[in-house]
Amino acid sequence: RDDGLADFAFAMQGLGTGALSLFGTPEQQEWLSRTRAGKAISAFALSEPRSGSDVANTEMTATRDGDSFVLTGEKTWISNGGIADLYVVFARTGEAPGAKGLSAFLVPGDAKGLGIAERLEVIAPHPLARLSFERVRLPATALIGRPGDGFRIAMSVLDVFRSTVGAAALGFARRALDESIKRVAERKLFGAPMAELQMVQGHIADMALDVDAAALLVYRAAWTK
Template sequence: MPDQDFLRWPFLEDTHRDFAAHVEEWAGRHAEALTDHGDAEASTRALARAMGEAGLLDAAVPPGGRLDVRKLCLARDILARHSGLADFAFAMQGLGTGAITLFGPPEVREAVLPGARAGTSLAAFALSEPEAGSDAAALATAAVRDGADWRISGEKTWISNGAIAGSILLFARTGEAPGARGLSAFWLPGDAEGLSVAERIEVAAPHPLARLRLDGVRVPDAHRIGAPGEGFKVAMAVLDVFRATVGAAALGFARRGLDLLLDRASGRQLFGATLFDQQMTQAAIADAAVSVEASALLVYRAAWLKDGGRPRVSREASMAKLHATEAAFRVADACQQIHGGLGVVRDSAPELLAREVRALRVYEGASEIQRVVIARAERDRRAG
């Protein structure tokens, strides 16, 4: 039985508890059943469609336009405990449409959001480039005026759903000012003329990642999201919502690792007793339990603050992501260690967990970047 005590914390309301029960019931029946690590693209399509049919994607692509960050975190926490690909499919529908939900003109909202909410059209968020990852201000993909339209050329990489997305939120340099102040956000359909898949990228834990090439892709000015030159602000506003949810996914993975630790320690006989009776095993379980609780407190505090109207929660979201992802990595490592040889068998539960957790310390702001954000926030708090 999964731990439910956190649902009674004051960060959450009855509507969140009801939603968590719905996600848990759906995930128990469908998340693992629809996951095929040998075909990440087909699994992502199937999972998104099934979540759309069940109404789960209403939290990621809200009909009323208001993102409830606590619901996003609850969904990712629960789904990640069941299936990394289920968590991925849910998260990308929200991340890939978040800018449109928050800032999109009516024409784009009507074109994109219903299909994303139904899970019939997958979404992508195209920010990273071969030479611009953590430093978004270094983007080289350029959008130039062509009458009433824009022409976009360049390359994007590490794009989740890149090869299978029906809708892409893309950031390009429009040159209003140097660096981050000269970027703009655009929506384009996944089948736009001049857009091609340069490479499907294979990673440790199967996910549909791609490198995209843009060769003079024409985009109407009506498909620009936000004002010219405000693309960086758009991107940061979206990440300010979704960064804490990465911590929630890490929390779900850590919960899975703690369950695996307890099951293995209780069932494995060693030197005439259970593995659990060894003090070093108890220490590993205790450390994992503390990591889970601390991560949950940081994640749901950040989400609660954002839902409560705090304009920016960059500091709190970065703390949640940093701690939860690093903690999940430690829990996964302990889980492999306690399982011994079984822990490194390809596609065993501990080995798969370790591969799924690893990427969370890199994407949507690597741990090193989170430390920079937190340190600067602490300096500014004391100066201001």
């Protein structure tokens, strides 16, 4: 309701570390005290130029090389991209085709071969980037959960944050409705406040109805989760 950026900071620390909270080893979870204290920034890197909703189409590869995994490919629309201290990254390890061949990795922000290919500008103050991974070598301990579990891990994290993202949008909508009601009560038009015009009243009523319907959907999503 008050500030989209405040919501963003809160939501991203959760989204970026959700896989560690739910599936991480005790060593991987050591990051959590730093992110909780605001001493480390986290990011969630799933989307790619050719794979957004269709996560099973992820193209980034993670190839086993002795005790290491080597990550190669691109991620895009990554919130906190370029400023994060840790990334949870999803890549194809190839246990099976499609969704069953993905795995999740913990990648430190200063990993060699991880770079910003492009900073993406949006209207809101929101750090976003397209990231390139050029043979980023990680120890086997960077694997989160088991090989082939990446899709399940990504969906488990998104299942939590879908309802909080909806809740943030609801806060913005409630604020917009309240600002609108204040404005039409103050602004005079044709000798009377705008609020006395019947069509303006109709618009406000429609907005109130949409906000209430959205609230009930968000509550149901949270309750179901």
